[in-house]
Amino acid sequence: MSDMSMDIDIALTVNGERIVERVEARKSLVDFVRDDLGLTGSHVGCEHGVCGACTMRVDGVIVRGCLMLAAQCDGAVVETIEGLSDSGELADLQAAFEQRNALQCGFCTPGMLTAAQDLLNRDGVPSREEIREHISGNFCRCTGFHAIVDAVESVAKARHGAKP
């Protein structure tokens, strides 16, 4: 069992910063960023992949932070809401959420923004139906989703207009 350890050494990049840590094998990625790195923007909701509150980016694609082990992220590039926010990548989307009241309690918001940005990074302006489908894996218990769809749609149109 020499190299089948309960603790795993990992080296990864989180929000542009090089991280070297020893983690418990059973620790999820979202628990790692929250508890070990203090990045508490990614939220822990259902812990079985249903609610989407822990949505973050690993190697450029969105994943459930609760359905990946930190141990699997050796060598990975991880981006959490803190990194996406600090880089300014989401600034227009965040402003649209604020303007449209697309959040109330805010628990779902980091995951919602990260999932929406994933859709907005694709070509073209998505339909409202496509927006709804894309965020169907992210629960919001406050807004009824309409304001969120409005915000994502307005940003999609604005970004598309800015890039003819």
Added chain:
Amino acid sequence: MKPAPFAYKKVRSLDEAIALLGENPDARLLAGGQSLMATLNMRLSAPGLLIDINGLSGLDGIAHQNGSIEIGALARHVQAERSATIAKHAPLIARAMPFIGHPAIRNRGTLGGSIAFADPAAELPACLLALDGEVDAHGPKGKRTIKAGDYFKGLYETALGPQEILTAIRLPAADANTRIGFSELARRHGDYAIVGLAASARADGKGLKDVRLAYFGVANTPLRAGKSEAALARGDVDGAVAALDLDPHDDIQATGAVKKHLAGVLLRRVAAQLMEQRL
């Protein structure tokens, strides 16, 4: 909840994984993890060791060869979703893909993992059965091929031996006479189906032959509706619905009676798809 403690080992070869499975009877393979991690977090499963096979190379291809579509076990759902080969030659898989979870799930989940896990309410096991596909399994004695009809044994139980690893899925490539149908009913898009139906058939003049109806969410395994297949091949949709001999159990989503009713609703929808299609 958090998982019970386990050890973790990322393997670099199939042989290494097979050997580890032999040495550690309570080990589980970790592929995409989108079902396994949830069961670990809920402590429905508490293996002593996770064998991470994500680092194995050459197991994520999607290829069209010799009239078959071969999908490597580690191909992720998102790959299949975007694959021109799948869209053209395995249209049932293409049709089913958007129903599987959500984008963040499809970025990680693997086709092999879904077939190996064999959730009775999952889409891909039913597609494999509807298409009369087969899987390759590697074990201590080498490779063997298992037909879909011999593969699903019970609730989360398959023909895979304790030391066997599913390595590929093979489906007959669609041609001009291939007809496929897919529909499911779920409370929320991307959730496990209350009831779902994957189907394939061959065009036979204006009718259908070789109809295969594979239901999911109605039994411990994906389940064919043989009497309804025969009725549909005669063009008798009402007869096919009347002949549905399913006996679904009540579950958290619906009673057995509701599921059986919905199975009939889906059969009419899928029958229309099979009959209208011009590939």
